[in-house]
Amino acid sequence: MSIELEKILRPVDHPMEPFPPKFMTLADGSEMVVRQVGREDMPSLLPHVAQLMLVERDQYDIVASRVYAELLSYYTHRVQDEYVLVAQIDGELAAIVNGRLVNPEVGMSYHTLAFRRGLRVGAHAFAAKMEYHIDILKQKEVLIVAESPIGFRRWMIEYKLEKRFHIPHELGGVPSWALTKELFDAARGSLIVGRRPVPGKLLKKAQEAILPPSDPPKPSKFLMAATRAKNDPTGTSLMLQRWKQEGRG
Amino acid sequence: MRNVYVAGLGLTAFSRLEFPLVELAGYPAMQAMKDAGVDRVDHLYVANMGGSRLNRQTGLASAVVDSLSLTPAGAESIENGPASGASALKQGYMAVASGLHDVVMVVGAERMREVNNLEATDFVATLTHPLAEYIYGVTLPSLAGMFTRLYMEKYGVTSRHLAMVAVKNHDNALLNPFAHIHQKITLEGILDSPEAMTNNPYVAEPLRFFDCCPVSDGGACLILVSEEEAKKLKKPLVRLAGVGQATDTHTVQERRDPTDLLAVRAAAAQAFAMAKVKPSDVGVAELHDAFTILEIVESEEVGFFKKGEGHRALERGETRLDGRIPINTSGGLKGKGHPVGATGVGQAHEIVTQLRGEAKKRQVKNARVGFTCNFGGFGNNVVCLVFVREG
Numbered sequence: 001m002s003i004e005l006e007k008i009l010r011p012v013d014h015p016m017e018p019f020p021p022k023f024m025t026l027a028d029g030s031e032m033v034v035r036q037v038g039r040e041d042m043p044s045l046l047p048h049v050a051q052l053m054l055v056e057r058d059q060y061d062i063v064a065s066r067v068y069a070e071l072l073s074y075y076t077h078r079v080q081d082e083y084v085l086v087a088q089i090d091g092e093l094a095a096i097v098n099g100r101l102v103n104p105e106v107g108m109s110y111h112t113l114a115f116r117r118g119l120r121v122g123a124h125a126f127a128a129k130m131e132y133h134i135d136i137l138k139q140k141e142v143l144i145v146a147e148s149p150i151g152f153r154r155w156m157i158e159y160k161l162e163k164r165f166h167i168p169h170e171l172g173g174v175p176s177w178a179l180t181k182e183l184f185d186a187a188r189g190s191l192i193v194g195r196r197p198v199p200g201k202l203l204k205k206a207q208e209a210i211l212p213p214s215d216p217p218k219p220s221k222f223l224m225a226a227t228r229a230k231n232d233p234t235g236t237s238l239m240l241q242r243w244k245q246e247g248r249g
Numbered sequence: 250m251r252n253v254y255v256a257g258l259g260l261t262a263f264s265r266l267e268f269p270l271v272e273l274a275g276y277p278a279m280q281a282m283k284d285a286g287v288d289r290v291d292h293l294y295v296a297n298m299g300g301s302r303l304n305r306q307t308g309l310a311s312a313v314v315d316s317l318s319l320t321p322a323g324a325e326s327i328e329n330g331p332a333s334g335a336s337a338l339k340q341g342y343m344a345v346a347s348g349l350h351d352v353v354m355v356v357g358a359e360r361m362r363e364v365n366n367l368e369a370t371d372f373v374a375t376l377t378h379p380l381a382e383y384i385y386g387v388t389l390p391s392l393a394g395m396f397t398r399l400y401m402e403k404y405g406v407t408s409r410h411l412a413m414v415a416v417k418n419h420d421n422a423l424l425n426p427f428a429h430i431h432q433k434i435t436l437e438g439i440l441d442s443p444e445a446m447t448n449n450p451y452v453a454e455p456l457r458f459f460d461c462c463p464v465s466d467g468g469a470c471l472i473l474v475s476e477e478e479a480k481k482l483k484k485p486l487v488r489l490a491g492v493g494q495a496t497d498t499h500t501v502q503e504r505r506d507p508t509d510l511l512a513v514r515a516a517a518a519q520a521f522a523m524a525k526v527k528p529s530d531v532g533v534a535e536l537h538d539a540f541t542i543l544e545i546v547e548s549e550e551v552g553f554f555k556k557g558e559g560h561r562a563l564e565r566g567e568t569r570l571d572g573r574i575p576i577n578t579s580g581g582l583k584g585k586g587h588p589v590g591a592t593g594v595g596q597a598h599e600i601v602t603q604l605r606g607e608a609k610k611r612q613v614k615n616a617r618v619g620f621t622c623n624f625g626g627f628g629n630n631v632v633c634l635v636f637v638r639e640g
Contacts, residue, residue, distance in 0.1 A: 024442075026448060
């Protein structure tokens with residue numbers, strides 16, 4: 001590919017203030033660091049995202065597939081003004097959140113992908129993303145959609161997002177919702193928490209390496225088994241369980 | 250009456266299970282039949298609370314008996330709110346003890362995650378008084394919140410005590426592969442850290458997120474048999490030795506002292522008397538901790554501790570896995586989960602597992618008497634069971 005053509009294909013990023021790292025204590029007492037990562041970190045993140053692409057619970061498959069494409073696009077300069085934040089516990093990758101700027105005043109939230117469940121890891125990482133748009137980049141609002149019902153409860157309901165249904169979101173053209181500066185301020189201290197600066201030792205541990213998630217959601221043995229069972233009034237899955245119990249497969 | 254024994258056990262994980270309700274009942278039933286070594290039963294009792302409303306499934310017992318190819322055995326569904334499971338076990342007990350049947354299957358199954366949390370909370374709230382409570386927006390968390398506030402003021406229970414119950418039961422659930430919540434929590438993370446209020450927000454003050462049980466799907470099964478059938482088994486003999494049931498006013502506000510759970514007290518006393526054992530004989534117990542406060546209060550009402558001193562025993566570690574009277578070794582409703590119609594059967598499953606010595610990492614040493622308290626409504630219909638290991 002010629003350099004000239006690459007110049008045309010590659011969007012020019014606008015300068016963005018960096019996200020200052022923060023940390024918070026989780027319900028299990030561990031401390032999670034949220035920090036920004038750059039293009040150079042994408043190759044180390046992609047394999048962890050890829051392993052979630054076949055997890056058919058809670059739209060992990062869709063979200064991971066899209067995040068994979070977004071991180072790859074970021075790495076190969078095929079998306080404009082994207083950023084990526086990671087959440088780490090003891091260096092271990094706990095969540096990835098990303099988004100981009102539509103213009104200086106409006107941001108577009110892409111995804112929140114949690115590798116650990118049940119600790120508000122994704123919620124804390126999402127809050128950090130909103131903080132980046134509103135507090136650091138001084139934007140007026142962020143456009144948001146959710147692929148999963150969990151996401152809908154976490155973002156649309158908990159933050160009481162406003163409808164922007166006339167704006168199709170970049171994720172599938174779905175009607176958008178918006179977190180405004182006012183809504184963000186209302187959530188400050190309750191949903192949006194965390195402390196700065198991150199203690200040196202904690203930050204150093206996070207920056208040294210992004211360690212693989214130790215217990216990420218795993219694909220089921222039989223692809224689409226859960227979906228099939230959900231729509232299966234015939235008892236086929238009961239029969240499969242019976243065979244399994246009898247050691248027949 | 251004849252002695253009644255537990256011959257077989259079956260359980261699904263308590264979690265979100267994307268299978269039809271009939272299968273949530275069928276899977277543990279097959280496990281229990283295999284465990285008991287039986288290929289026929291005389292009768293099925295199927296405990297379920299929400300099938301008709303949440304899953305558009307009525308006549309559940311008829312569906313289950315056929316899906317298991319157990320026709321022409323008799324089959325009935327039992328609905329008694331969150332105490333449906335223990336109520337079904339009581340029915341199974343009576344059927345065997347009376348000599349009506351020799352082999353009875355008691356299954357509990359519930360699929361609550363088919364609806365969202367708000368709908369599930371509303372569904373459970375329909376067990377409250379329709380005119381005096383429900384129409385005013387009362388939910389089980391709100392009743393429990395008011396109850397907790399009263400209890401705190403009267404007996405000195407604090408948020409830290411509630412959190413200690415949650416931490417203990419989450420720890421126990423981590424040792425139970427069937428538990429819904431496999432999540433370590435700490436007092437620092439849910440109570441003391443600057444982010445604790447976000448990690449553990451109020452649900453119904455003073456109750457917080459980690460004071461409330463999850464909404465779960467799940468199924469559990471016990472097979473009850475006569476003494477003659479039990480002697481054919483090659484398993485430790487566990488006898489269902491005591492059954493007690495009592496009721497209280499439908500509306501909580503009509504109780505003389507709302508902090509007294511009189512139905513728990515009466516049901517436990519009946520069960521202990523029938524089994525000819527005392528609360529101090531109990532080596533392991535499953536109490537209905539839909540809210541953390543309930544574990545503390547029930548531990549007093551059933552006679553493990555004096556009224557108002559359950560939280561002190563908790564402080565001393567007496568209810569821990571290695572304590573004097575381990576409570577909710579399965580993780581309880583808090584950690585193991587609460588698929589309402591299945592919960593009582595699930596509690597019995599844990600106790601029999603413990604008495605058989607099959608609880609592995611969470612095994613309590615030398616327990617020979619086990620106890621369950623299945624709490625329906627907000628304490629208005631309670632069933633308690635006592636199990637004794639023989640031999």
